[in-house]
Amino acid sequence: MNQIMNHPFPKSISYTEKCKHLLEVVGPEDTLGIVIDADPDAMASALALKRFLWRKVRKVVTYHTNPVQRADNLAFIKLLRIDQQHIRHMRPKKITKWAIVDSQPHHHEQFKDREFDIIIDHHPFDPLSKARFMDIREDYGANSTIMTEYLKAAGIRPSPRLATALFHGIKTDTDNFVRGALQNDINAFRYLYRFTNVNIIKKIESSEMTRRTLGSYRLAIERLILLKNIAFIHMGEVDNVDHLVIIADFFIRLAEATWSIVSGIYDKKLIVIFRNAGFRRNAGKTAQNFFSKWGGSGGGHKGAARAEVPIAEISKEIGKRSDTKDFVLRQIKGL
Secondary structure, rough: OOOOEEEOOOOOOOOHHHHHHHHHOOOOOOOOEEEEEOHHHHHHHHHHHHHHOOOOOOOOEEEOOOOOOOOOHHHHHHHEEEEEEHHHHHHHHHEEEEEEEEEHHOOEEEEEEOEEEEEEEOOOOOOOOOOOEEEEEOOOOOOOHHHHHHHOOOOOOOHHHHHHHHHHHHHHHHHOOOOOOOOOHHHHHHHHHHHOHHHHHHHHOOOOOOOOHHHHHHHHHHHHHEEEEEEEEEEEOOOOOHHHHHHHHHHHHOOOOEEEEEEEOOOEEEEEEEEEOOOOOHHHHHHHHHHHOOOOOEEOOOOOEEEEEHHHHHHHHHHHHHHHHHHHHHHOOOO
């Protein structure tokens, strides 16, 4: 399969046929580099792709673009023995084929111009995405569901370690099926359950809170602003973007809030995390439009999304009135 795909597979194409096409992309002499933004769904998806291509390629190496600092994600990596490297250790000359899962090239500045051989994702399709093999199912709740369906179509029974990873990937990306999900997600979840180590799942989930994150919760409570149905917190400078995600997930639990919006500054960028539990509006589309006029980026799903923009791009706007907190407040008042 040498032709570049400019559009994902249509829904009419069966998984059996897609499995055949996927295997045509690689050969026994290839070293495949899988790029991920390391969260449970992405890490599980990379693990599944590696298993799918077992003995079909010479080697598979997974590279993550983000620092992994959340305690539950670190427990996930340790307990399931996830083998991956930070992107800074990448040796491009040794990689003959490239894949990206649970993401698309335009999500990452360093990859937007790189040619990928394989793209498997469940986020909204970007017209700039292209690859020799591209399967994007934006209505799926988790990318781990897509990968589970590939394994089933190929007749591959997942090991307890792989099943546990995929099970947790579906569980986290659908937020226990509170966020958007399909019957496919439920079917994959039920299928994986019989192979899953539930005790490991319990340990991973109980590892979320540390003494360090307790400090973030305390600060967030002090800074909470309620605007009608929006719980907004600006955390200022942060040394870990995952803390913003944890805080956003926590405050969407407020009875008074259908939106939880948490902002912070990291690596000279203003980052905003969105959680939406209401019927109106879409978090992904909101994030996509949030900083668009300043050249920022954003996206996600109906219930969960993220937007970011370099501070330099909005310095004049911030300088006009007070600081970044007031700037974000002005943007969200129209929700």
